[in-house]
Structures are given as C-alpha cells and as structure tokens.
C-alpha cells in the first residue's frame with residue numbers, strides 16, 4: 168500500500184501548504200500520516216482563547232482539519248512552539264523513529280526557507296533531511312519540500328525560483344477540502360484567508376521540489392509517487 172507522511176511545524180501549516188495534495192492522495196487510497204511538531208501554543212490568535220487553553224484548542228483544530236482532508240493518522244510531538252531550532256536533535260530523532268515505524272514511500276515537508284520565514288519551519292525541514300539521510304534502508308524513497316513558485320509568491324513570502332520546481336500536482340478537485348481544513352483552524356485563520364484561497368486561479372496547483380530520491384525520476388513530474396510503483400527492493404536493500 169502506498170503511504171505518504173507529511174511533517175510540519177505547527178497546526179495549520181498542513182492546510183495552508185499541502186492541504187489539497189494531502190486530500191488528493193488520501194482520497195485515492197494512499198495512507199496519509201500527518202506529523203505536527205508543536206501544538207501551536209505560541210502563535211497569534213484570532214478571536215479570544217485563554218493562553219492556557221491554546222495548545223489543547225489547536226490540537227483539536229488540527230484533528231478536525233485532518234479529518235476534513237481525509238487523514239486518519241495524526242501524530243503530535245508537542246515540542247515547544249517557537250523553540251524547534253533549539254531542539255533540532257530531538258526533532259530529527261523523533262522524525263527518524265516515526266519514519267522507521269510508518270515506512271512511507273514518500274515524505275513531504277516545508278520549504279527549507281520556511282515560506283513565511285518562521286524559524287520553526289526551517290528547523291523541521293532540516294530535521295526531516297537529517298532523519299531521511301540516517302534511514303539507510305529502502306524507506307522512505309522520496310522527499311519533497313512544498314514551495315511557492317517565485318513567479319506567483321505574494322509579497323512577504325519566500326518564493327522558490329520556478330526552474331527549481333521538480334513536481335507540480337494538480338489538486339483542483341480538492342480545493343474545497345483544503346478550505347475546509349483551513350476553516351477548522353478557527354483560532355488562527357480568519358475569513359479573509361478563506362476568501363483568498365477560494366479565489367486562487369483554477370486549476371489549483373501545488374508545487375514541490377524533490378530534494379531526495381532513491382528511485383530514478385524524470386523531471387518534471389506530476390505525481391509524488393512517480394517511480395515508486397516500479398521500484399523493487401534488491402536483497403541488499405538498494406534500487407534494482
């Protein structure tokens with residue numbers, strides 16, 4: 168069975184970035200696991216939530232968002248929000264352990280620049296790269312960073328040169344699920360953001376850079392699992 172593992176820093180990162188991609192793969196029979204490193208207790212608040220209730224509230228919102236995206240397996244590391252850079256070794260070890268247990272063929276995470284520039288985002292990507300490289304056996308096979316193409320990145324967000332993008336996934340049929348995922352994060356997503364996502368041009372496209380692969384790939388790709396089905400492990404664990 169194909170398995171995809173998505174790893175992000177905060178509750179809501181999954182819905183903002185790869186939400187429609189996650190919904191697409193979950194809807195097409197891929198087992199999707201979402202790992203979120205923190206409970207989002209240090210983020211900005213829309214509306215009123217008592218500070219001591221924020222972590223529990225955001226964990227519930229994350230579960231609701233995951234359900235909206237069709238994800239059944241959600242794992243929280245509960246590391247300190249805003250403090251991932253200082254916990255990079257713990258983070259990399261926790262990710263490596265989770266990947267060794269889940270054994271996804273494909274792993275997806277943040278742009279190493281963080282898109283918004285949040286240091287936790289970059290810390291997660293560095294930890295995922297480290298974990299991927301320590302798992303020397305045959306799983307996972309491919310690692311992607313979700314990116315915004317420079318040609319369309321709004322002011323204030325980090326774009327990636329369009330030439331660097333290896334993979335474009337069409338996700339128009341899953342736009343409504345992405346918006347439902349965003350809507351679940353009521354303590355941090357306002358109506359203006361929902362309207363902005365609803366108004367993105369069609370077809371909705373998610374962009375990725377394949378930063379690691381243990382299977383041969385042909386660029387450009389339109390599927391995160393391209394090349395995975397044909398891959399057969401050899402006795403030594405390397406590619407056939």
Ligand SMILES: [Zn+2]
Pocket residue numbers: 176177180285288
């Ligand atoms: Zn975030």
